[in-house]
Amino acid sequence: MSDYLLEMHDITKDFNGVKAIDGIHLQVRRGECVGLCGENGAGKSTLMKVLSAVYPYGTWSGQILWEGKELKARNIRETEEAGIVIIHQELMMVPHLTVAENIFLGSEPRNKAGFIDYDLMNAQAEKLMARLKMSDINVALPVYNYSGGKQQLVEIAKALNKNAKLLILDEPTSALTTSETRTLLDLIKEFKANGMACVYISHKLDEVAEIADTVTVIRDGTHIGTQPMAELDTNKIITMMVGREMKNLFPREAHTIGEVVFEAKNISCWDVTNRERKVVDNVSFELRKGEILGVAGLVGAGRTELACKLFGCWNGDHEGKIFLEGKEISVRAPRDAVRLGICMVPEDRKRHGIVPLMGVGYNITMSVLKRYTSGGFIQSEAELAEIQNQIIRMKVKTAEPLLPIASLSGGNQQKAVVAKMLLPEPKVLILDEPTRGIDVGAKYEIYKLIFELAKQGVAVLMISSEMPEVLGISDRVLVMGEGKLRGNFVNEGLTQEKVLAAAIGQPITEAA
Ligand SMILES: Nc1ncnc2c1ncn2[C@@H]1O[C@H](COP(=O)(O)OP(=O)(O)OP(=O)(O)O)[C@@H](O)[C@H]1O
Ligand SMILES: [Mg+2]
Incomplete structure (x- = not known):
């Protein structure tokens, strides 16, 4: 059996003749986490859409080997059946469906008569939420009631529910709080320990450094390098990403601060769904x-x-x-x-x-x-x-x-x-x-x-x-x-x- 769960060879994908990625390789071992890094527009999401068949076989060139066999998936359903699950960069929730409905969309548990078994579905959703330390979420409420961060975690719950062999996370933490991020990283580690592999895309390089075993960097759609994280640090990743060293991340420049131009006095706001709850409480400040x-x-x-x-x-x-x-x-x-x-x-x-x-x-x-x-x-x-x-x-x-x-x-x-x-x-x-x-x-x-x-x-x-x-x-x-x-x-x-x-x-x- 091949050492690799996944091998992508020489992948090229163009949009109307413009190459978004050009001859990229990516390999993932069983239970390994590969960090995929690169500047905006480098081609990270595109590569993962090729892998998960958002772009079906035939719309790109190159070869994908999955568990040693060539993968020619025509749609996401087929890649999911194979065990490849992707969490996209942009949220994919259906706002008016409940949290539970979103999690089980397309695979709702049904009773003998063939109707959706809402009690069972909600109970299973609640269990998942508990595992993600999100028991405060009411799975029977429409998902639009929750913040982007919470929705992102629901998305992750949905993915975990699919028993992935390879989980692809495309910028999963950009909307998460520090503690939500902690929860997510710990969960990934737990799943990794149980044999799940993952591809982790993030501009937060300290997260990549923490979670990745190997890092692949792409720039302008081409493969720059693949190295074990143990031989890298965030500065080295940055150098590979941008092609030069970046010493100062904050270009502080002197500027004059003048008179007060804007003032907010005693601002309060109440929750849209719960009019009793204050979400902003008597805030005042001046801005010059x-x-x-x-x-x-x-x-x-x-x-x-x-x-x-x-x-x-x-x-x-x-x-x-x-x-x-x-x-x-x-x-x-x-x-x-x-x-x-x-x-x-x-x-x-x-x-x-x-x-x-x-x-x-x-x-x-x-x-x-x-x-x-x-x-x-x-x-x-x-x-x-x-x-x-x-x-x-x-x-x-x-x-x-x-x-x-x-x-x-x-x-x-x-x-x-x-x-x-x-x-x-x-x-x-x-x-x-x-x-x-x-x-x-x-x-x-x-x-x-x-x-x-x-x-x-x-x-x-x-x-x-x-x-x-x-x-x-x-x-x-x-x-x-x-x-x-x-x-x-x-x-x-x-x-x-x-x-x-x-x-x-x-x-x-x-x-x-
Ligand atoms: N559907 C599309 N049609 C045309 N061009 C596209 C399409 N999708 C992506 N591209 C182009 O392909 C290139 C790679 O985009 P991609 O989304 O893969 O970048 P990325 O590495 O994920 O960047 P980011 O960090 O900003 O998410 C970009 O130049 C983008 O404009
Ligand atoms: Mg992207």
């Missing part, structure tokens, strides 16, 4: 011209809800006052916010950020359409020129500017969404997890851009769950916990410990 204000906290702390309220897109009850340049403003909808000079890059790009089938370019200029309309006509040339500019400025990797944005790699979609929100030249820019799913090189570019904006006097409010990022670029850090503002620190000598202690509401004790 040219200031980068980080917002740290555990997921569920109310940060996204606060941002939504400020941007006019919170659907539940809310109260509190917002001032822009000293005047109270009323923001009833995002359109009001943008008109006044407040822009937001949302956390969930698929739900709020993009129109998937519309061209990348038009997704970018959507925020300033008026600029390109005169007398009812769209001045397409000016618009196309702007699109071209933005694509170059943000280094959005796309074969053509008007390709549907959904066909871009995850990270490149994100860059386009950031570009879209910079076009209206905001006074206040709210960024909710702006670097989610973005590779180290592109992160660096986004940080540079944030500093550039700060220098121009834009006030930036940046929500981020990546502590190094918050500490790496903020001038000041707000810490939220359970909807309340629990800390407001100038970022000088601030440590992760101090921020975390504030987030969970512990009294801050200075280390001796």
